Amino acid sequence: MSCKSILSTRKSQLSSNKAIAHLRKTLKIECSTILSSPSIQEALVSSLNSQPSAKSAALRPQKPRRSAERDEHLLLERSRQQEAYNQQCLYRIAASVTAFKVRDPDPSAVDGGHVLGLRFEVMTRGQFLQPYYVMLNRPYPGNAKFLRIHRHTVPPAIPLPGLAARHLPAPKQQSDDQGNPSSSLPRQDLERFVRSLRREIMRYHNRLGVSADLRRSLGAHSSHSLMAADGSLPPNTIVDVSIADTEAKQIRLTWADERNGRLVMDDDGRVVKFMVFGAEGRDWETTRQLGESQGRVEDVAKMLEEYAAGIEQQAGRE
Template identity: 85%
Template sequence: MLQCINNINTSQKSTKTRDHSLLQQQQQQQQQQHFCPAQSRAAQSRDGSSRGRTAVQSPRRGNCVSPKTRQANRVKSLCASHRNTRIHSFTHSLPKLTITNDDNNNTVARLRKTIKIECSTILSSPSIKEALVSSLNPQPSPKSAALRPRKPRKSVDRDEQLLLARSKQQEAYNQQCLYRISASVTAFKVHDPDPNAVDGGHVLGLRFEVMTRGQFLQPYYVMLNRPYANSGKTLRVHRHTVPPAIPLPGLAARHLPVPKQQLDKDSSIAPPKQDLEGFVKSLRREIMRYHNRLGVSADLRRSLGAHSRAAAADGSSLPSNTIVDVSIADTEAKQIRLTWADERNGRLVMDDDGKVVKFMVFGAEGRDWETTKQLTDSQGRVEDVAKMLEEYAAGRES
């Protein structure tokens, strides 16, 4: 009897437990029906990122996305992926531009030079200097001082002081350049530290300034001393940095003659006089002529060799009358060598002033008299010859 009662109670408890579990499942299904797909995905991602921690949120029907909105979002995503694919294919279809290191170095050097020139121009401006000085020593009125906001002045003053110091350096450099332009030859005294030096080590130095294409080159120096005991004022060239193309010994022999020994015996003959001013003028004239001839050859190289370099870079064959090389043929830079694409050679001979004296062309069979006669009809300055060579090349190509 007791066993039957226990069995009945156990069956009732199991029935209640089964009914309670079924009721919980129905409630969970109803809650899942209230959730939208987007919220369920977000909940899954949050559940996965929380590493096992579950968070129960109350469902909200207002946040559910409608089917039309989901379809519009899907269309937008498809359009975006298609646009990205088109951009990717377009970028891959573009030609690849190869920039060499030489081009980069030239561009960087050009930009640095431009920035340097712009900075020096700004610092040389008197208005900029006045603005820097006035900013370091401000004298504001009471109204402006009251309206002016207070700012930390330590860093600003330090920057302005640095700019003012740089402006003063630029002003000193401009003054030095002005002196070098106006006085191309300057004299100075030098003391020779050698204990056995003649005349107690006293040396007279001459500095010759040279400018090419708007830039100062390395100056040339000539050192003079007085090695003659009998004639204390007679000068002699002691050391120099003049290039061998300039006839310095001839100029010194002409303007700074050395006293002879027999002049001491015969007092009736006056000793030769030295002309230091004439020596300096003649030497400077020769230096300027030499650099002018170098500049002429460089201009010829740039003007006549530009199209040949462009054609060589393109990989195309050069015409037979194209000049491929322009170089200096002698030490004094009075002769210029021309080389054509068909292996003909030409020679320009100039005088001291840069005027063409002779022009010769040599081919494989000897001297090319026809081309020489055609090109020497208008002898003159090298600029005219360069123009004539360009016209000759254009005429042959046509």
């Protein structure tokens, strides 16, 4: 079997697997939508009564009554589970930040083990991600109202220590107060801390989304579809789009001819700078041609596609 036929078979299999996965996902969504319908729930409840309504009788399949009742009980249970799940999702959307109290089981924990927990919800592309948690305790004996971060699950790309130092400053030492009696205690603002932290979390995920959108727009995840029979790629094909730093403010682009590009974004995910490097250092010509691709990621993807198309047309004329 030739290399070309192997690649064709592999692409066909990948396409079939994606189509099957898409159909399964669509089937789950359609089933959830049907079970969430009030009319369907009403028909299921009515069909289990001794005298079902005309609507529920019309929906009942032509099966033995015992088998039909068993199926209806299962559907009704699934419908109630879906209703509870919808209510949970609605709450998570409306209350993106939730405060709760927990107890530290450590016998030597400060403040009797009392801990204030903060839960931050994150959604991307219509799906909830794993929430982030921040645990606060009160470790200062002389200042019982002052909070301090005890534990957290926030990624290191988010400046949590800086936000805590700004909005949840620690109380001053007693020696400082004795030296300056008129000095007042610093003020903590938990509400501003929560708002600032949520804003930084959303900015971080927006930047991650920019990288994913750019990857999908440029087709870097499926560059094998452009592969020739001998396994080579056109030199202007972008083969990789990845994040270059922990804060997700820089995106690395890699072309098939081993050129590298770097997109620099601000906190909100807007492209503010673009650079291209070749084998001999910085590629000023390509940087100049693509230097106008600043702003939204859609503009950047369009500029890169036009640049690649221009190179292909020029190579075809030659």
